[in-house]
Amino acid sequence: MAVKVYNTLTRKLEDFEPIHGNRVNMFVCGVTPYDHTHLGHAKTLIGFDVIAKYLRYRGYSVLYIQNVTDVDDNLINRSKQSGVPVPDLVEKFFALQLEEMGALNMDSVNIYPRATEHMKEILDQVKGLIEKGYAYESNGNVYFEVGKFPDFGKLSKQVLDKLQAGARVEVDENKRNPEDFALWKAEKPGEPSWDSPWGRGRPGWHIEDTAMTMAYFGEQYDIHGGATELMFPHHEAEIAQAEALTGKEPFVKYWLHTGVLNVDGEKMSKSLKNFWRLQDALEEYDPGVIRFYLVNAHYRSPIELTEESFEESKQGYERLVETVQNLQFAIKAQARDDRTERDDEIEKSARETIQKFEEWMDNDFNTREAISHLFMLSTKINTALKKGLTKETLEKALSVYDTIGDVLGLFRKELEQDMVVDGLMEFLVEMREKAREEKNFEVSDEIRDRLAKIGILLEDTQDGPRWKRR
């Protein structure tokens, strides 16, 4: 069975067949580092992180590139406001972004190229587009003449005549036509600039992506991802630049778009000031909960962020984590020697869960459906655990969480082990058990309370005491 992906370009679910056999070239628009990242950025980047990881799980060799825009209007404006030079802004916010996304286990990107590192390719492309008659120079600016590229709008299904250029942004008077977009912007005083055949200036918004992907992937590649809001004009402009330049289509075989994150019925964005910084979210919630919240929705669906939906994710994720911990505890403390029918049933369910996981992930990366099977398995495991399972079964069951967790980026912390802490805890738990045997609940409760204060939850179960981090 092949992996199927929903291609925005064709609006159809298609069999995924990379251009070069097993090799997948994948590019996703990164977040411009001029400010803190918020949960909306995370939704998109986590969405593609899962896609890259699943394709690798399926045996593809994925080269995943995410660009870093290190010169643009937002950076320049922020620099003027704050007095911090553009490169310093980039360093600061990009480092923060890596740290925060890293906390969410977003670690599938191979290369983070920067626009300014690809100035030569950018200039070559702009020159090429002028030579081919698709672009023109005007007062040190270079514009792509959209009217010369009849396919413009094929991705977003826009009809050029019906668009209202200047609906939100004023039309530049240097343009021949309002719909033309900038490939190169003439220098303004005090702004970063580079030498070019048209005088000093800087790249337009769309050109860095095509410059980079052609440098790394060649003229055509497999997957381009981004949020739906970037579909027009950004992705449309990329197609125009690339296909006009090379004459080859499609520039990108599969276009994938993520739904946006809404707050109170509106898109989370910096301009609407309704954003929730990742930094702040990470202070309030476990990274696993945030990750779970984001992967427990289909990547293409928009999601509505509410206090309740986040709490719900917390409860749900903790139940899955609980099951992982129950399994770990059982392996250490209560594995049975004799196999029973329960072992057969759990092992069968474990196999089926993996099978369903692959089936649903093959179907346009349906993480939501995949996770629902993990919940069903968890209920079965927790029920079976009351009567006990063999070590072999327990380990097989645990491996399901390991395998799926790897792709979805969940349970990572829980699956790590620390021998020193384990040893210390074993000792403390033994001391407390002695106190309990003597009905000295004052001491036993104090041990538990003190542990609770440092974030360790001690529980008494039918099979003895156990502990876990909260």
Added chain:
RNA sequence: GCCCGGGUGACAGAGCGGCUAAUGUGACCGACUGCAGAUCGGUUUUAAGGGGGUUCGACUCCCUCCCCGGGCACCA
């Protein structure tokens, strides 16, 4: 105005031309329990925006209307 999505229980949110319409959360009851915590079982809502069409059969396909979101040259 134009283009693109979407409308499913209390809430979140999947799938499917026919099955009992997943799964999760919440609420209630119960089991377990020194307490706490967790887990399990049960219960829980006449659940498909309105209208029309295709079909033996429509939540699913088509048309239309209403409502919500995204985009229209800033943005994940």
